[in-house]
Amino acid sequence: MTDSTTQNKPGAGFAPAASPVATSAIHTSADELHAGETSIPSQGKEMPAYFARPKEPAENLPVVIVVQEIFGVHEHIRDLCRRLALEGYLAIAPELYFRQGDPNDWDDIPTLFSELVSKVPDSQVMADLDHVASWAARHGGNANRLLITGFCWGGRISWLYAAHNPQLKAAVAWYGRLTGDKTLNWPKQPIDIATDLNAPVLGLYGAQDTGIPLDSVESMRQALRAANANAEIVVYPDAGHAFNADYRPSYHKESAEDGWQRMLAWFERYGAGK
Template sequence: MTTLTRPDAVPEPADFHLSRRMAVSMFFAGYALAAWSAEAAPITTPEGGLVIDEVLIPNGAPHPLPAYVARPKAKGRHAAVIVANEIFGVHAYIKDICRRLAREGYVAIAPDFFYRSGVNLPALTDIKAILPVVQQASVEQVDGDVRATSAWLKAQPFAKPGAIGVTGFCWGGAVAWRAAMTDPDVKAAVAWYGQLKPLVARAGELHAPVLGLYGALDQGIPQTDVEAMRAALKAAGKPAEIVVYPDAPHGFHADYRDSYREADAKDGWARLLRHFRANGVS
């Protein structure tokens, strides 16, 4: 439970920040064990020059939404990016993504969308045990958590309320697409290999431009789905671009897995930065 730091009973945004000592057990300290590759050499972004925090976001649930935050130490307001995780939750890779974005000048925040289950997903080694937990997080629930996160960002003195973007990986890629449909505060989104089939019929709901980054060798997202989404976006006249890397599998940005493809990951990251800056998330 978060203890209010002031004598009155009306909470302010600062009341939902946790001390580092209180927060150490909120998130798994390492990489997702179910996907970790012993041969991997994951990127590690240092915390120096950044403010690292773990916060609790009011979202209407009995227990608030935990989130990992990385932001520049520099004073003033910064554009913000919500980072939607893979099925493994907020582990070392997702936290490093936040720090990379913070070094680019962003407030980066990764909500723990699966916290209601009470299961430490990154610590699990069996994908069969992970999937039921992920499936419990409904579309409506997750999209509501995204809106709660953008509302929290708008209340922070270090965030620009009119410059919020979303990026997501794998499971979180679909979250990013939907955020550009359902959250009016989201100005742009970048989806890394998120499932498209359930979203093709909703292409007309997009209100913010989306950049989709996909691999032609992805066994779970066939190119027929990519082409169907492209056609739906064109028919709806919606601002979106889908880039397909011909030699990339699913998870090509995940540098802690053997699916990692360095050149494609770097190109995708550069495109992400350009997309956000070109669409008001800067």
Template sequence: MTQESTDKGFAAAAGAVSIHVIRTDAEGLETGFATLPGGAPAYYARPEHGRNLPVVLLAEEIFGLHEHIRDVARRLAKLGLFVIAPDYLARYGDPMTAPDIDAIRAIVAKVPDVETMGVFDEALAFVEGKGGDVDHAAITGFCWGGRIAWLYAAHNPRLAACIPWYGRLDGARTKEQPRWPIDVASEIKVQTLGLYGGDDPSIPYDLILTMKDKLAEAGAPADIILYDQAPHGFFADYRPSYRERDAHDAWGRMVAFLRAQGVG
């Protein structure tokens, strides 16, 4: 009923791939890999014949630029968007071949946030050079990439929208990762929709409420939707954490939000 996650480009540490995994073809799309100026690889997907396409930056999970993230890029591209997913972890190790989650966390801990912000700046410049409309650009990200989405929205207030999916809001402050979304709540000027699970031990319910309060106090144009029974990774259709009903609802909310902000 399952297949090994290393088949077809899934991260080894993610475990066996669920029978519920969604597979999106590339028909009608231009897809490929590129190397950004600083050396980071990136996967992109866009409609074959589109011009001046709205842009979505896609921030990968801790499992790296594996098949789930590439599939999400294709799903978004089929909505008429130019999507680019830079692998901001790759220069510090390969999460796709790491043997377990602890090995992946050791890689992630080495990656400086300031460098990651620069990688996404390079990704925007890349898509602009290929005809993307960076004046109508958004960022979305999952898991660790959800954390990055919050931080990049603070870094780049020109974005039209930000959609973090269950990104950690607080954690240990290090030289490489000195700030967390809870620290930049007052700096969010980008229209933001957070999508979070209420049954996620890595992001406690009280912390989500605190984040909502900080956003409200700052007058930030941001809200967080909470799916009460959903665990961490509820959108990850290749894993046991997947919750189909919540994932479909959240995807629909994201697409509507993007369109409301002129992205799509």
């Protein structure tokens, strides 16, 4: 592991497709943390990742895998790792697109999605996340306190991983799609795995999200009830998509802050406690 610091200036380290960066962007200092870039062996490759952790204690830390937005592990995701580290977690955000390309090579969302994101197979992502969990257990994390959270693209992945890894203790999915077309790379959507969840999942959604309509949220709720799944979905009436993305105009401070506290409480309840 190597330590590094992040430039504290507007726009530094953010994905080009996410521009322009809003003045509301939050910067969390790493001064009191161990934080920086690392690499994780996975499926014969070295997967880049960002980590943040408290300086003390050095062992037995609850682990949170932080799954990127469509924009990859840019400055917002790194900052979320630092925020979690200040709460006592070992937080790791792996670069889950790294085999297919670099999201910094695209400067608009539709092209980024069609040329890169849609080409990343779920099966590859699930295996990579398993290797992240193993890496964390070797670097001060407690394998019995494994958690995951994800945002947008990563929100969908968080639902899927909760059905994939039986060792996972809890998941929090922020505005990840729940339904949709199936492809060779994405053979199942979260609604298809409601009966397979291994861990409690908290879903955080915005009522004004035009990409994830409320009827799909209600369909997911019905599927979870039918499966008797340990899951909860919270919908914020005044929030749209990406309401936690403080660097974007979509940021809704009240909903984001409430969601963050709900996430921490969910983790504490199901997996982070001593």
